[in-house]
Amino acid sequence: MTQREEELARVLSGPEFAIIRPDDLSVLEYSLLTLRRARLLNGAGFAANSRWLGRGDSARFPEFLRTMGWIGAYDLSLLNVLVSHQIAGDALLSHGGTEQLDSWAGEIETMERLYCFAGSELLTGSDLKQVRTTATYDPQDRTLVLNTPRPADSKVWTGNSLHSGDVAMVLARLEVGGRDEGHHWLRVPLREAGAVLPGVRIGRAEPKGGVTANQTGVLTFTDHRLPPSALMNRWASIDEEGTYRSPLPRHRRFEECLATFTHERLFPSVGAAHAQLLACAITTRFAAVKQTFGRPLIGHEHYRMRLSAAVGRSLAARHAMTALSEVAVARSAEGAPARDQVLHALISCGKSGCTGDARHTLAETRELCGGLGYHDANQIAPLLHDYEIAVTFGGDNTVLGYQATRFALRHREDFDRVLDEAVAGAERLDAVRVLRAVCDVLLDRVEQDGAGEASAQWSRAVHQTLAVGHWARQASTPLSGRLLAQYAAVCVLEHALTALRAGILDQDALLGFEAARHEAAGAPLDADALLRELAVPEGLISAPIAHPDFAERHAAAAHGGTTAA
Structure with a gap:
């Protein structure tokens, strides 16, 4: 075990993490505690996009992966909060242009704004090639208009989104001048100062059978207007005249989107x-x-x-x-x-x-x-x-x-x-x-x-x-x-x-x-x-049964730490 793994173990047994889910917390309170823990781990350098393979020191990637594994052993909800943010962040980091990275890479690295990954839809599920969410270019005001055509096309299992998510990376079909240009990633603000933005509706993808502290939402968009900069432009752009340009043929764009x-x-x-x-x-x-x-x-x-x-x-x-x-x-x-x-x-x-x-x-x-x-x-x-x-x-x-x-x-x-x-x-x-x-x-x-x-x-x-x-x-x-x-x-x-x-x-x-x-x-x-x-x-290891006095520990917990008179 490396020194970094030992440091993580000490943090996970510290005051902020001592009880995985305190009994007196509601699901919402537990999810907010888990988000706070995620930001603590991110701030301590245990988990961040800069440690991903191809972004940081490759020689340290195996250690980073083991660190994420121990976080997942502590609480899968905590791992999923971090991963939901990082995968969404990677969609921007992998597909964004230079100016977009300059504007938003910092908030991803620090978790200053919480990101959500919005790929799957209710009807199509894992078949992302069939997503129906559309982003239509409006030449009148040079905006992208994001819409969910039918309720069944809502984005589902969107981690971090229900109560706290600030930004979603949305996989959508881009339509320019009446032509479907295929799959593209868009950076879509969901909230400002904690308030859900007009054109965005966030429903519950809950209750779930587990992973309860990773708040998951169902996202529906109605004429949600976005600036052109919302379109990830490393390999796609819309010029001042409203003309779409990309070096990739249409059939390659979907595969490129999946590279994350x-x-x-x-x-x-x-x-x-x-x-x-x-x-x-x-x-x-x-x-x-x-x-x-x-x-x-x-x-x-x-x-x-x-x-x-x-x-x-x-x-x-x-x-x-x-x-x-x-x-x-x-x-x-x-x-x-x-x-x-x-x-x-x-x-x-x-x-x-x-x-x-x-x-x-x-x-x-x-x-x-x-x-x-x-x-x-x-x-x-x-x-x-x-x-x-x-x-x-x-x-x-x-x-x-x-x-x-x-x-x-x-x-x-x-x-x-x-x-x-x-x-x-x-x-x-x-x-x-x-x-x-x-x-x-x-x-x-x-x-x-x-x-x-x-x-x-x-x-x-x-x-x-x-x-x-x-x-x-x-x-x-x-x-x-x-x-x-x-x-x-x-x-x-x-x-x-x-x-x-x-x-x-x-x-x-x-x-x-x-x-x-x-x-x-x-x-x-x-x-x-x-x-x-x-x-x-x-x-x-916090389990009472991992100790010789497991029976006494359980008895004390059952009676609230008191003994019968």
């Missing part, structure tokens, strides 16, 4: 990875002190099998994110990461793996902690409720799988080279060879049959290959090696039918992987050694 999404996939992924690590650390500590049938929970073989599987997924997620950050840094030296389709495909696979496994790991650790695992104070249940939506927000995992296979096929040679490099030096582990071959078979199937079930299977296989390849080179303790063997065997068994049909493995080999999994999973576990592998900052 690469980082958006990374943040829920790394948050999900670190949330799993935290949940496993809490569960391990509880399992070491909770007695059942005369011994600690961790002393029961079946319990250990379930816990070690959860720990394996969490460690694999950490290794996958480390591998992805290393690939991203290396490739950023060759060109803008936001326009790298191979990197985008890899990160999409990482999101599918990390967020998909988080649902499983968080549900399993909640159950492994029994009824106390469902108590909010013990941290796991809130993480479970919050991260359930991570498979959808930031790009639906299934849709990302379709898109990632398309990009991988478009750049097949480059993509294969990256995967080969990811497993180089780890071939001694049979599972690495199998998973790498499964990736090829599944991508061939997508090329032959089109996107579908194989796309989702391929996305997971790529995630697992990245994780196992990196882990195999890093495993330095017997326990790490055993957890890796168990996780790798589980991955191979997940793709058993694919491997059998393709002749990658035969039945005896599959039975061998199952035997290896069972042996590794049932072996004794030392709680202290497990906690060292998880390496979760102590300051992030």
Whole structure:
């Protein structure tokens, strides 16, 4: 753990952050507290657009990503407030011209004004190509008139917007002289001095099933007039005569607008990875002190099998994110990461793996902690409720799988080279060879049959290959090696039918992987050694069940700190 991560852990255990959600706060008060916390972290330099890949020191990007992961483990609402602002800010920083950057980059960096990201619409959802929000150029007064054609075309899931957002970056169709010029980004003020502006209506995209402190709104625009400078003009402009100009052909403008999404996939992924690590650390500590049938929970073989599987997924997620950050840094030296389709495909696979496994790991650790695992104070249940939506927000995992296979096929040679490099030096582990071959078979199937079930299977296989390849080179303790063997065997068994049909493995080999999994999973576990592998900052663990006197702590909380007379 780096010094910066340790500093963050101290801040997150400090007075302003000591209780994630105080019991006496309403949802609105909790969201305002979370916004205040976000600004504190931003001001302390833990989270800002200048630390994004391609903007700051690339060598420090992996540390920044881990920092964001620990913030997401503390509270996904807090991470989402920061990410909503930063992604919206990136839309301006990536597509704005020189004068626009001079005017607005500062307020993005400092969070002086709170930004919101307005892409998805109620009817079209994740299919951004079909957005219907329009910005029509009016030559009479040289303004852009923003409109929501129908209620179903309202912008939805707009983070930060409901109570506090000052500015939205809106994805809209630009119409000039009666011609639809395609997708463009616009900087759209929502409020001045806290008051919603004329032409803007902000409704509630709430209540949600989780992530309650990230205030989300539904935005509807009616003749909302904007100056020409609202149009991001790095590659598009409207001159004094009202003529639209762009060096990009119309079909390229949509792809250019999507160039801001690469980082958006990374943040829920790394948050999900670190949330799993935290949940496993809490569960391990509880399992070491909770007695059942005369011994600690961790002393029961079946319990250990379930816990070690959860720990394996969490460690694999950490290794996958480390591998992805290393690939991203290396490739950023060759060109803008936001326009790298191979990197985008890899990160999409990482999101599918990390967020998909988080649902499983968080549900399993909640159950492994029994009824106390469902108590909010013990941290796991809130993480479970919050991260359930991570498979959808930031790009639906299934849709990302379709898109990632398309990009991988478009750049097949480059993509294969990256995967080969990811497993180089780890071939001694049979599972690495199998998973790498499964990736090829599944991508061939997508090329032959089109996107579908194989796309989702391929996305997971790529995630697992990245994780196992990196882990195999890093495993330095017997326990790490055993957890890796168990996780790798589980991955191979997940793709058993694919491997059998393709002749990658035969039945005896599959039975061998199952035997290896069972042996590794049932072996004794030392709680202290497990906690060292998880390496979760102590300051992030506030759960009563993580302490030997958990029963007394819960009893004191139940009675308001008083004892019976």
